Amino acid sequence: MSRAELLTGNEAAARAVRLSKPQVIPTYPITPQSPMLEIIARDVETGLLKAEFVNMESDYAAMAAAVGASLGGARVFTATNSQGLLFMAEHLYTASGSRCPVVMAVVNRAISVPHSRYADHNDALAVNRAGWLQLFCEDAQEVLETTIQLFRICEDPRVRLPGMLCYESFIHSNTAEGVMVPEARTVDRFLGGVRVEALLDPAVPRSLNPPTPPEWYTEFKFVEHQAMEAALAVIPEVGRAYAEAFGGRPRGLIETPEPVGRSVIVSMGSIAKTARRAVRELKAEGLSVGLLRVRAYRPFPAEAIRKALGEAELVIAIDRNCAAGSHGVLYDEVRSALYGTAGPPRVVGVIAGLGGRDVTVRQLKEVARRALKGEPPFDKRDDAIEWLGLDRARLRDESPQARPLARAG
Amino acid sequence: MGRPTPLPTIPRSRRFSLPPVMKGTACEGCGALPAADLLADLLGPKMAVICPASCAATFSLSYTNASWAVPFVHWIFESAPAAATGLRHAYDARGMRDVQVVCFAGDSGTLDIGFQALSGAASRNENILYICYDNEVAMNTQGQATSSSPARALTPTTPGGVPTLKKDAPRIMAAHGVPYVATAAVSHLADYRAKLKRAARVRGFRYLHVLSPCPIAWGYPHNQTIEVTRAAVETGMWMLYEITDGRMKITYRPKRRRPVREYLALQRRFAHLSRREAQSLQKRVDESWRATP
Numbered sequence A: 001m002s003r004a005e006l007l008t009g010n011e012a013a014a015r016a017v018r019l020s021k022p023q024v025i026p027t028y029p030i031t032p033q034s035p036m037l038e039i040i041a042r043d044v045e046t047g048l049l050k051a052e053f054v055n056m057e058s059d060y061a062a063m064a065a066a067v068g069a070s071l072g073g074a075r076v077f078t079a080t081n082s083q084g085l086l087f088m089a090e091h092l093y094t095a096s097g098s099r100c101p102v103v104m105a106v107v108n109r110a111i112s113v114p115h116s117r118y119a120d121h122n123d124a125l126a127v128n129r130a131g132w133l134q135l136f137c138e139d140a141q142e143v144l145e146t147t148i149q150l151f152r153i154c155e156d157p158r159v160r161l162p163g164m165l166c167y168e169s170f171i172h173s174n175t176a177e178g179v180m181v182p183e184a185r186t187v188d189r190f191l192g193g194v195r196v197e198a199l200l201d202p203a204v205p206r207s208l209n210p211p212t213p214p215e216w217y218t219e220f221k222f223v224e225h226q227a228m229e230a231a232l233a234v235i236p237e238v239g240r241a242y243a244e245a246f247g248g249r250p251r252g253l254i255e256t257p258e259p260v261g262r263s264v265i266v267s268m269g270s271i272a273k274t275a276r277r278a279v280r281e282l283k284a285e286g287l288s289v290g291l292l293r294v295r296a297y298r299p300f301p302a303e304a305i306r307k308a309l310g311e312a313e314l315v316i317a318i319d320r321n322c323a324a325g326s327h328g329v330l331y332d333e334v335r336s337a338l339y340g341t342a343g344p345p346r347v348v349g350v351i352a353g354l355g356g357r358d359v360t361v362r363q364l365k366e367v368a369r370r371a372l373k374g375e376p377p378f379d380k381r382d383d384a385i386e387w388l389g390l391d392r393a394r395l396r397d398e399s400p401q402a403r404p405l406a407r408a409g
Numbered sequence B: 001m002g003r004p005t006p007l008p009t010i011p012r013s014r015r016f017s018l019p020p021v022m023k024g025t026a027c028e029g030c031g032a033l034p035a036a037d038l039l040a041d042l043l044g045p046k047m048a049v050i051c052p053a054s055c056a057a058t059f060s061l062s063y064t065n066a067s068w069a070v071p072f073v074h075w076i077f078e079s080a081p082a083a084a085t086g087l088r089h090a091y092d093a094r095g096m097r098d099v100q101v102v103c104f105a106g107d108s109g110t111l112d113i114g115f116q117a118l119s120g121a122a123s124r125n126e127n128i129l130y131i132c133y134d135n136e137v138a139m140n141t142q143g144q145a146t147s148s149s150p151a152r153a154l155t156p157t158t159p160g161g162v163p164t165l166k167k168d169a170p171r172i173m174a175a176h177g178v179p180y181v182a183t184a185a186v187s188h189l190a191d192y193r194a195k196l197k198r199a200a201r202v203r204g205f206r207y208l209h210v211l212s213p214c215p216i217a218w219g220y221p222h223n224q225t226i227e228v229t230r231a232a233v234e235t236g237m238w239m240l241y242e243i244t245d246g247r248m249k250i251t252y253r254p255k256r257r258r259p260v261r262e263y264l265a266l267q268r269r270f271a272h273l274s275r276r277e278a279q280s281l282q283k284r285v286d287e288s289w290r291a292t293p
């Protein structure tokens, strides 16, 4: 039996951690992941969770310890975001290369400079080639479910890779919502025992990470790639198993709330949640606009996206990320997935919600209408990309307050 | 100066040895070999070794061969103590408290890039044993200066000689309030052995700093490693002591300290030193001995 509770995203993650029973939790605080750590620390102190909670000296060290603990055969959880995630980068590769099924919450936060504590996806996306699964949540319910599911997905012998649970700074982390929380015993059954292989074990002495010659390096990377491809099947499989065990809808790689129709908004995270309402209202106006939410960004579900968008004529990729001199990741990867299909839809891009800027239902409806009509910048043949809500007046303003790099004081 | 003694054959433990095909990965006379050998011999088989990028990591495993018969991981340069922390807690959570978690690291991995992780693990008093084998340079990258390089030594990145003093790592570690800190030298194996044994019995963070010369970097013939190390100890340049729960005890006191210049004269890295510079080093050594109990 599940029970409804009012939980913030952070509380939902912490509760899922309590239910999933990781054995080692090395951590280092960063806003706004820290309230979650504090709940977990209390759970460990009061015995609600039997685990080794370790206050490391940095985010970097937290990830090093996470990998060390995983090599020792323990189920491991940690959490970070933005600067902490970038600082960890070296060990993200240690984790995936050593095939350690570490689960980490990434409370997506914009990267400095300029400094910001608010949401966007640039942190997780900066490390999207590090061999980690990356699942993006749209609300607190999904945060709880995805946390539990990730332990099972990552420890699956077909996968054995680390996974990031991505949800957004403040928008998710500090906003309370109704969340259905499953019972502890049923979660035990759902996850089964810990399936983390102790690669460092005196009973079977091995030496790990030899200098690998060019004749072998490629094979290691290919096997990792295969594991990631296996995750394409395991993620929906575990989503279905979860829905069977606890109710709710089965979660997979992508989600299309309704038949997508001819024009489709593609997005992930909280913007996808906002877009649900926008497409409903547009439908009521008689405009045929659907929604495709990317839940699994790594592995990238190109096949599922191709299938879902087979009939579409226009795709509006809305990215809560940016890369100077390039495009949003959804714009690029969706376009690349569709390239070469028969009569592929036109793909246009929208950069939105950077550094925590609100993205409203009204804005999404308005930008969709303009895209449908082919109004600027969507009249361009190539790289038709809108920076949503960009205030050009500010770019002209010469006052120091308006510059992206603020004055002192 | 005495006649150079040939490198004694170090009794090979079953737990650490270079497989014949890997012989070329360590140089003859490498001071880190006996440091590793005795460690594996005394603490194995219930131990796991985390070894950050270094010469030791390089001679510990090739693609098809391993030197250690205990669990070993060639780790990222700057985070061995952090990984050891995780491994320790995994073992504890899984009821494997009797397994020693050991870091075996070079001086740069310990005192430069890895210093934050080292201090973090020591501050938490993690139950791990940390061995720093000190060859006073970043040798895996050809011998550049580290914060453990001694004053005035020539290295490729200090062509005029190291302008600063050698970092006093053992005392910095003792200042963390950890239960056991000791220095050792590969010339004094009985002393090193006793300290390893003592460290193995202590719970909490234990730090051993072993002077492990490198014939290539220091500039002396391969068969003189023990001789040169002994000279470091007998001239008082390298002090053998232990600090147990904050109390320092000299474990080997040279009967009559030999002049420092005898140690300097053995090595090419000090060949450029003027008489005055050698005298000033002698003065510093004298002072440090006067200041010890």
Ligand SMILES: Cc1ncc(C[n+]2csc(CCOP(=O)(O)OP(=O)(O)O)c2C)c(N)n1
Residues within 6 Å of the ligand: B053, B054, B055, B056, B077, B078, B105, B106, B107, B108, B109, B110, B135, B137, B138, B139, B140, B141, B146
């Ligand atoms: C982050 C990072 N920076 C630099 C290096 C290059 N590197 C590898 S080993 C090494 C020097 C190691 O020196 P030390 O710890 O004293 O061990 P030694 O090789 O002297 O035995 C360096 C600079 C690296 N592997 N990783």
Ligand code: SF4
Residues within 6 Å of the ligand: B025, B026, B027, B028, B029, B030, B031, B032, B055, B059, B135, B139, B140, B213, B214, B215, B216, B217
């Ligand atoms: S270069 Fe020096 S430290 Fe490195 S293996 Fe050779 S002797 Fe040992």
Ligand SMILES: [Mg+2]
Residues within 6 Å of the ligand: B106, B107, B108, B133, B134, B135, B136, B137, B138, B139
């Ligand atoms: Mg060195």
